[in-house]
Amino acid sequence: MSKFIPKLWTTLRDYNREQFLADVTAGIIVAIIALPLSIALGIASGVTPEMRLWTAIIAGFFISAFGGSRVLIGGPTGAFMVIVYGIVVQYGLDGLIIATIMAGIILIVMGVLGLGSLIKFIPYPITTGFTSGIALVIFSTQINDFFGLNLSEIPSEFIEKWGAYIRHFSQLSLSTTFVGILALIVAILWPKFNKKIPGSLIALVVTTLLVQVFHLEVMTVGAKFGELSRAMPMPHLPVVSIERLKELMKPAFTIAVLGAIESLLACVVSDGMIGGRHRSNMELVAQGIANIASGIMGGIPATGAIARTAANVKNGGRTPVAGIVHAAVLFLIVMIFMPYAQLIPLSSLAAVLMIVAYNMSEWREFAALLQAPKSDVAVLLMTFSLTVLIDLVAAIEVGIILAAFLFVKRMADAADVSILLTDRFEDEETEPLQKMEKDVVVYELNGPFFFGAADKFVEALRDFREDYRVLILRMRHVPIMDVTAFNALLRLEKRCRTHHVKLMISGVQAQPYKMMSKNGFVQRIGETYFYETIHEAKAGARAWMAQNEQTRDEHFLQYLKEQTAH
Known part of the structure; x- marks a missing residue:
């Protein structure tokens, strides 16, 4: 039963003061990285910034406390942004909360049934295809805020969305565009001078001060959402019915599958960085617990975040204590600095998400895969196209089915x-x-x-x-x-x-x-x-x-x- 023992329990046996200091340092840095991302992803997902921040705190704590990885950092991620937005539009916030809790239950069942090892059976072209597709979708959703087009209703379909952008591009705001470009430049160049403090945070601080000092006419978080609350959310369960559960089963399953894939991929990546070995089934159980807790507290889906996990490792984090510290520091930041978040320009947050989309795109890996055998290229392009034009569920389903048929053909040809x-x-x-x-x-x-x-x-x-x-x-x-x-x-x-x-x-x-x-x-x-x-x-x-x-x-x-x- 060792596969169902959280890594926290294992790592604390030989814990020492030096490792504690390293974990605290890494946790603080990761919290600073998570702050602007959580706010930006919350707005882009169609929910309030508070919901994303509390998700990062609550889910981040449970994923580290009960997870099967030594260094995985959990919280809201860019991959969920598209799914969350679609669920909110179709089913409302209550529907999103119910789907999140249902996804948590599904994840626990997957872990108990020992399905954690199935990640190895998802072909690389599929993961690259849907990751690159999500990156393009995220980028496309930021055009309105980045250029200040002020579109009140934006089509959800990719092609129609870009059609609306082109038709209304003459409405762009020069001041908003200037602030967005400045945020991009600062976020890109800052790491050349300091790698400890994230460039995205510096970009938000610089552009926020610029807008406030010079009174630029730029849409801010507060102008769109009003005053942000730092009050801790209370447990809340929406009204549930059998019909409601049936209609939310597909979104819940989508959240669970994507959460499992992204978390376990992040675990595999982090294992390679520290020479460790995660417990995949325990990780799925922890992801389930975290999503149930997040949903009950009014949060949204969470999973393992590859970028934040990599930052944790690079800054010395080697045990789940770093993830717990990250959640605690985020809690303190919310309690102290939340009112100031409403001053952040939306175009700056759009710039941050554009960088997130670029980092997610894996364009080098995508280009390299185009030189692979035609069958792999077909799976890659099919998954990418369906992710962008239809939805992620269809992309994964069709991608896996196509990959399976092509595999059978290869084996048959080899026989x-x-x-x-x-x-x-x-x-x-x-x-x-x-x-x-x-x-x-x-x-x-x-x-x-x-x-x-x-x-x-x-x-x-x-x-x-x-x-x-x-x-x-x-x-x-x-x-x-x-x-x-x-x-x-x-x-x-x-x-x-x-x-x-x-x-x-x-x-x-x-x-x-x-x-x-x-x-x-x-x-x-x-x-x-x-x-x-x-x-x-x-x-x-x-x-x-x-x-x-x-x-x-x-x-x-x-x-x-x-x-x-x-």
């Missing part, structure tokens, strides 16, 4: 069925053999023998001559066999039995043999006709034909005696 009529068998065990007798035929199977390759097997047997006396099926390179392939093998055995051809098998591996034995196939043809090597099978074929010949002669002599006696 081979051939008839051996060579003068020798290449086998290191014995000397080269002479040509097989004309009464014996050998078929060799290579690769996984499954439904994708069963058709090849059936096609190859069309050349099977019914005047053979022995058919040897060589299976030394068949690691697995499924029920479809077994059915094809059973058809071969019935055909052999009908035409009095003896079927023998050589080199069968453990899994195929187990399936044959379990379904009575071994007993059907006789366990003695399974051989370790092709040479033993050939010798067995000779012995069987000799014995069969002798038996036939004895029957003939007996027949002659009976006829003579009459």
